[in-house]
Amino acid sequence: MITGMDRLNAAAKGEKSDRIPVxxxxxxxxxxxxxxxxxxxxxxxxxxxxxxxxxxxKYGHDNLWSLFYVGREAELLGCKKILFSEQGPPNVADFIIKNHEDIHRLQIPEDISLIPAFEQELKCLKILTQEAGGKYPICAYLTASMTLPALLMGMDKWMELLFLGPRDVRDELLEKCSDFFKKHWKACKKAGADIFVYANAFGSTDTVPMKFFKEHSLGWMEKDLENIDKTGLVYYCGSSRLNNVIDIVIEKLGISTLYLSPFDDVAQGKKIVAGRGVTCGVINDIPMIDSSENEIKQEVKRIISAGIKGGKFAFGTIGIPYNTPERNIFAMVEAACKYGGYEYWKK
Structure with missing residues (x-):
């Protein structure tokens, strides 16, 4: 039986399996x-x-997640209050950084795996590895140094510090967040994760100007990834577009899996990657709450048709909303498996 890991490995090598990874x-x-x-x-x-x-x-896709929710990393660094919702993801309810003194006091543990709050993630990864290791890629979510402060102090205060300073305080926080990223990656890798989604809202020019990206974002990303094994690393900016930074990401950061935005031109993205890595075409899954099954299938077909030629292509989602009807999720995965089959396009 062909597994999700088989499909991913084939895509990475530019070989053809039964279909693209979903x-x-x-x-x-x-x-x-x-x-x-x-x-x-x-x-x-x-x-x-x-x-x-x-x-x-149930759905038949190709991956598993060890991620609990975005914001979990704040708990690893001391956040004690999380707001839970019965129809959506939890979120940070109390920021651990309220002033500059809190930045000075922030300490990054030497070994993330020894933090009591990480115990449950280790338990999750252990089970996933035992049950599906080597068969289905196990994905870990890791927040870049430039984005992590938003989870620790709130986006408004972080934007103020990032752009207005004081510079020494800003850089002190970024140094600590970069250190945390490296240690978090190490702990997840050691526990059995295969795929490491490097999440950085400031890694797209939808968030910051190109000048800032080159002069600031890039340098901190290089620092994050210094001496890091790039195997399994995925460049991800949420729903922000990547196409105009792809060349820089591949050449400067050495990341060869690019998770496009739903708003990127898939054919253009694939052309820019130019066989240097895997391009992932991504559906805008927010409208899936109200879309018809046929609308979803046609959108999946459009995305895959734009990128499947030449291989090294995958299909993905951002974060399917809680209230999305199951029939729509089934329709999306079934369409991705159908149109992601290489034999389909030989007809």
Whole structure:
């Protein structure tokens, strides 16, 4: 039987499997799948792992997630208050950095895996590795140094510090966040993760001007990734566009898997990557809440048709909303498997 890992390895090598890899981001659906409250669900790594395995089996996509929710990293650094929702992802409810003195006091643990708050993620990764290791890629979510402060102090205060300074305080925080990124990557890799989604909202010129990207974002990304094994690393900027930074990312950062925005031109992105890595075409999954099954299938076909020629291509989502009808998720995955089949395009 061909596995998700087989498909991913084939895509990375420019070889053809039965179809392209299909990656789904189904997080909050786990609590619904297990029939438990959000707070209970996200408190236990065993629940996360069970739900991920169950969801993958149900829909038939090719990956598993060790991510609990964006904001979990703030807990690893001391956040004690999380706001839970029964119809969406949890979020940070109390920022650990309220003033510059808090930045000076912030300490990055030497070994992330020894933090009590990381215990449940280790439990999740252990189960996923035991049950599906080597068969389906296990994805970890890692926040870049320039984006992590938004989870620690709020986006408004971080933007003020980032652009207005004081510079020494800003750089002190970035140094600590970069150190955390490296240690978080190491802990996840050691625990069995295969894919490392390098998330950076400031890695796209949708968020910052190109001049800032080159003079500031790039340098901190290089620092984050210094002495890091790039195997399995995925460049990801949420729904922000990548096409005009792809060349820089490949040449300067050595990342060869580019997770496009739903708003990027897929054919153009594939052309820019030019065989130097894997291009992932991504659907805008927010409208899937109200779209018809046929509309979803046609959108999937459009994305895949623009990128499948020549291989080294995958299909993905950003974060499928909690209230998306199951029939629409089935329609999306079924269409991705159908139109992602290389034999289909020989007809």
């Amino acid at each position: 990656f789904c981001s189904l997080f909050d659906q786990g609590q619904k799948e297990l029939g438990i409250s959000s707070e209970k669900y996200f408190s236990n790594g065993e629940y996360i792992a069970q739900a991920q395995l169950k969801i993958r089996e």
